[in-house]
Amino acid sequence: MNIQHSEPSCPTQSLVSPAVNHRPAVALTDLPVILTIDPECGLEIWTQDCYALLFHIGGHPVTLSGAADSDNLHLTESNTILLAPNLRILLRVGEGQTKVICFYFRPTIHLCMGICPASGNKKECTKEDKSRQVSTLQRLPILDDWVTSVLNYLSDTPFSLEIFELKLRELFFIFRSKYCNAEIEKFLSSFHCRNIGFRAFVFRHHLECRTVEELAAKMQLSMSSFKRHFYQEFGRAPLTWMHEEKAKHIYTDLCNPKLSLQEIAEKYLFSSVSYLCAFCRKTLGNTPSKLRKELTEQSE
Known part of the structure; x- marks a missing residue:
């Protein structure tokens, strides 16, 4: 099918x-x-x-x-x-x-x-x-x-x-x-939140932040309060969740041949393509160039 x-x-x-x-x-x-x-x-x-x-x-x-x-x-x-x-x-x-x-x-x-x-x-x-x-x-x-x-x-x-x-x-x-x-x-059980607005803010701004500390500061919360609220909402550590989410977005962008690796690196706040490559190897199991090649071959 x-x-x-x-x-x-x-x-x-x-x-x-x-x-x-x-x-x-x-x-x-x-x-x-x-x-x-x-x-x-x-x-x-x-x-x-x-x-x-x-x-x-x-x-x-x-x-x-x-x-x-x-x-x-x-x-x-x-x-x-x-x-x-x-x-x-x-x-x-x-x-x-x-x-x-x-x-x-x-x-x-x-x-x-x-x-x-x-x-x-x-x-x-x-x-x-x-x-x-x-x-x-x-x-x-x-x-x-x-x-x-x-x-x-x-x-x-x-x-x-x-x-x-x-x-x-x-x-x-x-x-x-x-x-x-x-x-x-x-x-609406999956939609309900413990802290009104917390989850919405995280979804809207997490890609704008390089670190958990930046996201916590953006929400004007101490690290201890932020981590406590985050675990209540998402059931996991914030850094793990942020890396997984960023990896999903990067993988989706690798499907778009119009986006260069430099553009993807800048979009997700990596200082160079080398750091993007290291992140992809760690979270996605391969370099972005090889992942893009695999995606291209699958679509043909």
């Missing part, structure tokens, strides 16, 4: 005409994507450092696989699915062409505020120790209306990324107002 790929991206240019008022998105990485899945060709979702919301918009039930808690899970017209960051999920259909709309977004207090379960401290949220990587929620009629409005906006031109940012906030308002607390807390 052939496999197509869908990955989040960041807007590189304005998607609107000069006559349309446009402000940068806070949560969305790009416009919502309409994905087409054929029976003979599965489709892989790679969330990278984003969350993804999936809505079925036509065709047959979609089977998910690739994560421990995605077994026997299906996306249909009666549910919606949330994928946590850093997942590779394969979508398959048994028969007939099927369409799914996908929202890629990053954590932000604009979505989280008022949804995380209260801990008694207004500045903190609680999170289950074992949050689900893939979770599902019953699709109420109001969500059908919401999906229809999104599709209508996508069919209009010109359109603005800001419209879909507002639609995403509206969706979280629906979650908060139309579902019982226990149901929505379970669905």
